[in-house]
Amino acid sequence: MAQKLDITSIRNQFPILHQEVNGKPLIYFDNAATTQKPQSVIDALIKYYSHDNANIHRAAHTLAARSTDMFEDTRKTIQTFINTKEVEECIFTKGVTESINLVAQSWGRKFLNAGDEVIITTMEHHSNIVPWQMICEEKNAILKVIPINDAGELLMEEYDKMLSSKTKMVACVWVSNALGTINPVKEIIEKAHAVGAKVLLDGAQACSHLEVDVQDLDCDFLAISSHKLYGPTGVGVLYGKRELLEAMPPYQGGGEMIKEVSFDKTTYNEIPYKFEAGTPNIGDVIAFKYALDFINEIGKENIEKHENELLKHCVDGLEQINKSPNHQIIQLIGTAKEKVSVQSFIINGMHHFDAGMMLDAKGIAVRTGHHCTQPLMSYLGVDGTIRASFSVYNTLEEVDVFLEAVKKLVVLTAKHTK
């Protein structure tokens, strides 16, 4: 059962939230872009560089052993966090983008052939479009796109029609960063597997909001970014099933990923090290563990409940503004039944860039623009949206301040466009 959270004490763990922007208390609603970091993560970084810094997996000295243990501790924590069968199935990367590129380049180079098909969706972030376009072009493979309806939900019957023995990969975003839509990934995976295709999930947005169990989902790959999970930037994880990772060639060559090197031949290390060439981002990986601990301590179920309350309050408020005469100029973008705490919208008559600047003047940070989903925006017929995305440390009172500010913009715009 979900518990009521003490948001004040959660907020107290985030020093960045306690500041003024443009003379107003900061309201941070750009969590889908990146989440803020709790003190424990910041402290872990300071402690690592003050006490423990050494290169990992190599030297015999104490500091190296300490760093290695802490680095591998994060791997064990992420294993539990997403419930992988084996810890070696978790590879550290720079983030979701690198995780997807790794699969596209390594798995794609080996397993994609001319005429094969890769399926993505209309709501992909550019980072789950471009890597597949690149490898498809190289291999003469075909990229297919699942369309969506006006609410921002996948047209599953169209997906069914696309699947065939030619389908080799379905690369799909679990939760849309621009719309908040939660895609029916379990069904997507089952159907893909039925035709022998593999599935990569872009988990950038999903993992901070939803329970993740890769064994239950049975996905073949899952890409994660630490910075969307209250952790440092520059760290991510690629989960892959052991048999796939073992069959895939290394993505980059260098130190760490080798077993033996001679000028005639190099033999590669075991997974996960085969895919972790060079000195990794040790300090940030170590601090990432504290971010995962922070989430585990509060509990995903509790986080989800609180965030859903914030979303509902926001959507109700925006719809309320739209009800008053002459002010019916807000258009909600992304109204799927299953959503996380992200709401995109436009104010007809006011450019989203102006709206973003005006909200910033009131200390409110939202994202405006195309959210790195240009094909989705052109499908929806807009050149960008205003996006508010909520996190565990946001409050209903903050949503009220935001709604009041939006209302002011709506009144202003309605007056000018009369």
Add this chain to the structure above:
Amino acid sequence: MKTITDIQNEIIENFELFDGDMESILFYLMDLGKKLPAMPEVHKTEDYLVKGCQSKVWLFPNFVDGKVFLEADSNTEITKGLVYLLVTIWGNQTPNDILNSELFFIEKIGMSRMIGSQRSNGFVSMIKQIKLYALAYNSKNN
């Protein structure tokens, strides 16, 4: 005739009245944008579009009697206000004066984010584009 520095100082003085209140500054900029003379539609073509990630700017230069005159427009109100200021400062100036000038007003009116490393707006590209036009005009005449 006012120099580029004189005009910028006057603008800064006007903005000082807002005492750093960002909301008022933005409202003022949006009002200034409305003063921008309408740009003939025939000049609002792809060739004269300065692209930005979020805001677009159209810019059409004229050279008359050794001076630069600018027609411009933007699809966002705040950028349009800044475009108005830029046209006020650099319009009716010689290419040399434009090339040798420093735009210090942007930072002083609290809008430095518009010229920072954010790739989000066409305003930065507009500044570069005007300097390029001035350069091209100079090399054509030398």
